[in-house]
Amino acid sequence: MADRFRITLAQLNPTVGDIEGNAAKAKAAWQKGLEAQADLVALPEMFVTGYNTQDLVMKPVFHRAAMNAVQTLAEACADGPALAIGGPWVEGGKLYNAYLILKGGQIVSKVLKHHLPNETVFDEVRLYDAGPMGGPYAVGNVRVGSPICEDGWHEDVAETLEETGAEFLLIPNGSPYFRNKYDIRLNQMVARTVETGLPVIYLNMVGGQDDQVFDGATFGLNPGGELAFRMPVFDEAIQNVDLLRGDDGWRIDPGEVVPQPDEWEQDYRAMVQSLRDYMGKTGFEKAVLGLSGGVDSALVAAIAVDAIGADNVRCVMLPSEYTSQSSLDDAEAVAKALGVHFDFVPISQGRAAVTETLAPLFEGHAEDLTEENVQSRLRGLLLMAISNKFGEMLLTTGNKSEIAVGYATIYGDMNGGYNPIKDLYKTRVFETCRWRNANHRDWMMGPVGEVIRPSVIDKPPSAELREDQKDSDSLPDYPVLDAILDILVDQDGSVADCVAAGFDETEARRVEHLIYISEYKRFQSAPGTRLTPRAFWLDRRYPIVNRWRDRN
Numbered sequence: 001m002a003d004r005f006r007i008t009l010a011q012l013n014p015t016v017g018d019i020e021g022n023a024a025k026a027k028a029a030w031q032k033g034l035e036a037q038a039d040l041v042a043l044p045e046m047f048v049t050g051y052n053t054q055d056l057v058m059k060p061v062f063h064r065a066a067m068n069a070v071q072t073l074a075e076a077c078a079d080g081p082a083l084a085i086g087g088p089w090v091e092g093g094k095l096y097n098a099y100l101i102l103k104g105g106q107i108v109s110k111v112l113k114h115h116l117p118n119e120t121v122f123d124e125v126r127l128y129d130a131g132p133m134g135g136p137y138a139v140g141n142v143r144v145g146s147p148i149c150e151d152g153w154h155e156d157v158a159e160t161l162e163e164t165g166a167e168f169l170l171i172p173n174g175s176p177y178f179r180n181k182y183d184i185r186l187n188q189m190v191a192r193t194v195e196t197g198l199p200v201i202y203l204n205m206v207g208g209q210d211d212q213v214f215d216g217a218t219f220g221l222n223p224g225g226e227l228a229f230r231m232p233v234f235d236e237a238i239q240n241v242d243l244l245r246g247d248d249g250w251r252i253d254p255g256e257v258v259p260q261p262d263e264w265e266q267d268y269r270a271m272v273q274s275l276r277d278y279m280g281k282t283g284f285e286k287a288v289l290g291l292s293g294g295v296d297s298a299l300v301a302a303i304a305v306d307a308i309g310a311d312n313v314r315c316v317m318l319p320s321e322y323t324s325q326s327s328l329d330d331a332e333a334v335a336k337a338l339g340v341h342f343d344f345v346p347i348s349q350g351r352a353a354v355t356e357t358l359a360p361l362f363e364g365h366a367e368d369l370t371e372e373n374v375q376s377r378l379r380g381l382l383l384m385a386i387s388n389k390f391g392e393m394l395l396t397t398g399n400k401s402e403i404a405v406g407y408a409t410i411y412g413d414m415n416g417g418y419n420p421i422k423d424l425y426k427t428r429v430f431e432t433c434r435w436r437n438a439n440h441r442d443w444m445m446g447p448v449g450e451v452i453r454p455s456v457i458d459k460p461p462s463a464e465l466r467e468d469q470k471d472s473d474s475l476p477d478y479p480v481l482d483a484i485l486d487i488l489v490d491q492d493g494s495v496a497d498c499v500a501a502g503f504d505e506t507e508a509r510r511v512e513h514l515i516y517i518s519e520y521k522r523f524q525s526a527p528g529t530r531l532t533p534r535a536f537w538l539d540r541r542y543p544i545v546n547r548w549r550d551r552n
Contacts, residue, residue, distance in 0.1 A: 003244060003245040003246075004242055004243070004244055004245070005039050005040075005139075005140075005142050005242070005243045005245075005250070006036065006037065006038040006039050006040075006240055006241070006242050006243075007038060007039065007040045007041070007042055007170065007201065007240070007241050007242075007243070008029065008030075008032060008033030008036055008038040008040070008041040008042070008081070008238060008239070008240050008241075009042055009201070009203055009218055009231070009238065009239050009240075009241055010025075010026070010029035010032075010041060010042065010043045010044075010238050011044070011203065011204065011205065011206055011216045011218045011231050011232075011235075011236060011237045011238070011239070012025050012029065012043065012044070012047070012205060012206065012207075012236050012238075013205065013206045013207030013214075013236050013277070014044075014047050014048075014049075014050040014051065014205065014207065015050050015207075015281050016049065016050030016051065016052070016053055016056070016209055016281075017049070017050060017053075017056065017062075018050065019048060019049060019065050019066050019069045020069065022047060022048050022049070022050060022069075023048055023069045023070075023072070023073050025047075026043050026047060026048065026073060026083065026085050027073060027076055027077065029041055029043065029238055030077045030080065030081065030083050032238050033080070033081045033083075033240075034080040034081060036240045038081045038240060039081055039082065039139055039140060039142070040081055040082045040083075040084060040139050040144070040170075041081050041082070041083045041084070042084045042170055042172065042201075042203055043083075043084065043085045043086065043172070043203075044086055044172045044173055044174055044203055044204060044205035045086040045097070045099070045148055045149045045172045045173055045174040045205070046086040046087060046088070046097060046174055047085050047086045047087065047172075047205065048066050048069055048070055048073075048085055048086065048087035049062075049063075049066045049087060049088060050209065051086075051174035051205065051209065051214075052121065052122070052174065052176075052209060052210075052212060053127075054123070054127075055126075055127070057088050057095070057127055057128075058095065058127060063088040063090060063095060064090075066087050066088050067087070067088065067089060067090065069087075070085060070087050070100050070102070070107065071107065073085070073102060074102035074103075074105055074106055074107055075105050077102055078104055078105035082101055082102060082103040082108075082139045083101075083102040083103070084099060084100070084101050084102070084146065084170070084172070085099070085100055085102070086098070086099050086100070086148070086172050086174070087100055088128075089110060089112070091110075091112075094129040095127070095128055095129060096112040096113065096128055096129055096131050097112070097113040097116070097124065097127075097128045097131075097148060098110050098111060098112050098113070098131075098148075099111040099113075099146050099148050099172055101137050101139070103139070108137075109137035109138070111131075111134060111137065111146050111148060112131020112132065112134070113128065113130070113131055113148040113149070113150065113151060114130055114131050114132065114133050114147075114148075114151050114154075114157055115130070115150045115151050115153070115154050115157065116128055116130055116150065117149075117150045120533055120538065120539045121176060121211075121212060121530070121537075121538040121539060122150075123538075124150075133156065133157055133160045135160070135161065135164035135165065135166070136161055136164060136165055136166035136167075142167055143165045143166055143167050144166065144167070144168065144169075144170055145158070145161030145162070145166030145167075145168070145169045145170070145198070146169070146170050146171065146172060147161065147169065147171050148171070148172055149171070149172065149173045149174060149175060151171075152169070152171040152173070152188070152189065152192060152200075152202070153188050155191070155192070155195055158192045158195060158196050158198075159195060159196060161196075162195075162196040162197070162198055166196075166198060167198065167249065167250050168198050168199040168200070168201070168243060168250050168252075169192060169193075169196065169198050169199070169200045169201065170201045170203065171189070171192075171200065171201065171202050171203065172203050173202060173203060173204040173205070174204075174205055174214060175204050175214065175215075176212035176213060176214055176215075176530065177212070177213045177214065177215040177266070177270050177530070177531075178530065178531060178532050178533050178535075179263050179266070179267060179531055179532055180263055181215075182215075182217050182233075182260060185202060185217075186219070186227075189202050189219075189221055190221060190225040193221045193222070193223055193224070193225055194224070194225055197223050197249075198223065198249070198250075199220065199221065199222050199223060199228070199243060199250055199251060199252050200220065200221045201218075201219075201220045201221075201241065201252070202218060202219050202220070202221075203218050204216050204217060204218050206234055206235065206236055206273075207236075207273070207277050208273050208274035208275070208276065208277030208278055208281075208529075209277070209281075210278070210527050211274070211422075211527045211528060211529065211530045211535060211537050211538070212274075212530050213234075213270045213273055213274045213277075213529060213530065215233050215234050215266070215270065216231060216232060216233055216234055216235065216236075216237070217230060217231065217232070217233045217260070218230070218231040218237075218239075219231070220241060220252045221252075222251050222252050222254075223248075223249075223251065227257060228251075228252035228253075228254045228255065229241060229252065229254065229255035229256060229257060230256075230257045230258050230260075231258060232258045233258070233260065233261060233266065233269070234266075234269050234270070234273050234443070235443075239255070241253070241255065264431070264432065264435045265435070265439065265441070267424070267428075267432065267531050268303075268432060268435065268436060269441075269443065270529055270530075270531060271303050271420040271421065271424075271529045271531075272303055272306045272307045272420075272443070272444065273307075273443075274420060274528075274529040274530075275287075275303060275304060275307040275308070275395075275418060275420045275529070276307040276308060278418050278527075279307070279308060279393060279418070282393075284391075284392070284393040284417075285308070285312055285391075286308070286312045286313070286314065286390070286391065286392040286393070287304050287308060287312065287313050287314070287392055287393045287394075287395050288313075288314040288315075288316065288383060288386050288387055288390070288392040288393070288394050288395070289301060289304065289313075289314075289315060289316070289383070289394065289395040289396075289397060289416075290315075290316050290317075290318055290379055290383055290397070290413070291315035291316060291317055291331045291334060291335060291342070292317070292318075292323075292327060292331060292397075293317070293323070293324075293326065293327030293328060293329070293330040293331040293334075293456065294327070294330075294456070294461060295429055295430060295433060295452070295456055295457055295461065296397045296398065296399050296402075296421060296426075296429055297315075297331075297397040298330075298331075298334045298433065298452045298456050299397075299421060299429055299432060299433050299436070299452065300395055300397045300419075300420060300421055301313065301315055301334060301335070301338055301340065302334075302338060302433075302436055302446060302451050302452060303420045303421070304395060304420075305338045305339070305340060305445060305446035305447075305451075306443075306444040306445050306446040307420075307445065308445065309445040309446075310338055310339035310340050310445070310446065310447075313338070313340040313341070314340065314341045314342075314343065314386070314390070314392055315331070315334075315335045315338075315340045315341070315342050315343070316342075316343045316344075316345055316382075316383060316386060317331045317332070317335075317342070317343070317344050317345070318345050318346070318347050318378075318379045318382060318383075319344075319346050319347070319348075320346070320347050320348055320351060320375055321348055322375075322467060326455065326459065329455075330453065330455055330456045330459075333453050333456075334451065334452055334453070334456060337447070337449075337450065337451045337452075337453070338446060338447065338451050339446075339447060343386075345382055347375060347378050347379060347382065350378050350382070351374065351375060351378055354374055354378065355371070355374070358374075373409050373412060375412075376409035376412030376413050377409060377411050377412040378412075379412060379413065380409070380411055380412040380413060380414070380415035383415060383416075384415055393416075393417045393418065394415060394416040394417055395416050395417070395418055395419065395420070396413065396414055396415060396416030396417075396418070396419040396525075396526050396528075397413065397416075397419065397421065398413060398414060398419060398421075398422070398525075399421050399422075399424055399425060399426045399429050400421075400422060400423050400424055400425045400426075400485070400536070401425050401426040401427075401475075401478060401481055401482055401485060402426070403422060403518075403521075403522060403525065403536060404485050404489060404514075404515055404518070404536075405475065405481070405485075405511060405514035405515060405518060406514055406517065406518030406521050407474065407475060408521065410520075410521045410524060414521065414524075414525055414526070416526045417526055418526055418527060418528060419525070419526045419527070419528035419529075420528060420529050421528065421529070422525070422526070422527070422528025422529060422535070422536065423528060423529060423530055423531040423532055423535040423536070424531060425478075425482040425485065425486075426461070426478040426481070426482060427478050427479055427482045428482075430457055433452045433456070433457050434457065436451065436452065437449070437450045437451060437452055461478070476507055476511070480503065480507070481511065483501070483503070484498050484503055484507070484508055484511045485511065485515075487501060488508075488511065488512055488515060489515065489534055489540070490532060490533075490534045492534075494550050494552065495508045495509055495512055495550045495552070496550075496552060509549070509550070512549065512550060513549065516542075516546050516548070516549070519542050519543070519544045519546065520544045522536050523544055
């Protein structure tokens with residue numbers, strides 16, 4: 001019997017719907033495995049279609065095309081190592097999330113996902129049928145167990161595989177990022193190897209798909225839970241991993257353990273990567289955004305430059321009579337530090353025209369929020385015109401705090417195709433700016449050094465839609481607001497929980513009310529990078545019409 005088994009692990013970035021392109025990536029990875037004399041080349045869950053497909057996978061013409069592509073791939077990879085690839089599969093009129101093992105020109109084994117996640121961003125119960133708990137598949141004379149993603153989080157699948165002869169576990173995943181998720185994965189996989197006594201390889205994909213970002217960090221554990229290797233976070237990588245057979249069974253030959261960045265770096269990388277892939281996979285090369293002189297737009301500008309390069313980013317200052325000189329100076333300084341194209345488009349003339357047009361209708365009514373929103377919507381109109389004229393994707397710049405309580409103007413500053421800071425609370429926006437000023441990595445396309453000067457970060461936040469306006473006029477101070485939002489949104493807590501944490505009950509009820517009445521705005525908002533398990537979109541689905549208020 002062989003005493004060495006080599007796996008080529010392909011931690012790659014597929015594109016949803018690009019079946020031909022994904023298959024070509026799989027073929028290229030297989031070729032590398034062939035050159036390395038691998039026994040098996042492994043790709044992540046649902047790789048041939050990309051992930052997460054949502055309802056697209058239920059379309060018969062789509063999943064048939066994916067199945068045909070896998071069969072064609074099997075024929076193209078007939079002479080060499082086995083190839084394991086995730087994709088949809090239909091048997092007996094049922095659609096499954098499958099892991100398909102190709103060898104000798106054929107699909108020789110199929111693993112069908114048993115536990116279907118139906119929480120947060122996952123709706124697999126509506127998409128797939130649950131497969132049976134099967135046994136391992138053979139590659140040569142070695143028996144491999146492959147629980148598919150969620151199945152690896154349940155002890156019954158792994159234990160069944162061990163009991164039916166699996167010699168190690170290779171777990172293909174489409175596991176999207178949220179802050180500190182790696183530790184959760186690691187703990188789960190340690191449990192599997194302790195329970196089964198088998199080595200565990202956790203293979204994850206990378207890349208952005210809509211709001212989700214897959215962060216890779218593929219790793220292997222030896223029996224007892226010892227970390228044998230770890231691949232890079234967020235980067236595509238192909239790595240050969242050897243398992244060696246001894247008297248006590250198989251063990252992974254230890255390799256490099258790539259360092260884990262801290263949560264601030266991983267969040268920033270997620271925002272950069274998601275924007276880069278969202279634009280690249282939708283065909284946009286250039287972006288435009290309104291640069292107000294405030295901290296949110298400055299951070300989005302930095303993310304955009306790091307994602308696609310300064311030459312591909314246009315920033316536009318759209319001042320009114322309420323725009324302070326410090327905001328004008330700060331916006332120009334940020335644009336200059338980042339090296340972007342910077343346009344100056346005053347809105348005063350346009351605002352005057354709108355005011356004059358509406359004057360007969362509004363006669364006898366005092367100025368109020370309406371006139372403030374006209375400014376924001378006029379800016380949105382002008383930015384969309386620039387976007388249309390030059391083919392540049394408009395980026396929106398509202399943070400999670402503002403989006404939570406509706407402190408943003410629909411059809412105004414909410415206009416845009418993507419929002420990289422959508423899941424970043426305001427207090428974290430400040431700290432992320434400071435982090436970016438102090439750090440630079442080779443995956444950033446922007447300049448080294450301070451790109452958001454301290455005056456942008458330190459000044460009191462303001463929409464500057466009226467004289468002496470401050471965000472604190474309308475909202476609790478951001479440290480208080482964000483702490484209440486964390487309880488009500490991220491923890492699904494109650495007003496009583498807020499009070500128990502030391503916050504004023506009246507203030508907590510007001511924030512709760514603002515969250516609920518702003519649902520219609522979020523329903524129409526641009527997608528944005530998911531950084532937490534309670535991001536606004538698939539993670540948190542609330543009715544728009546809702547009279548519920550917490551009165552306990």
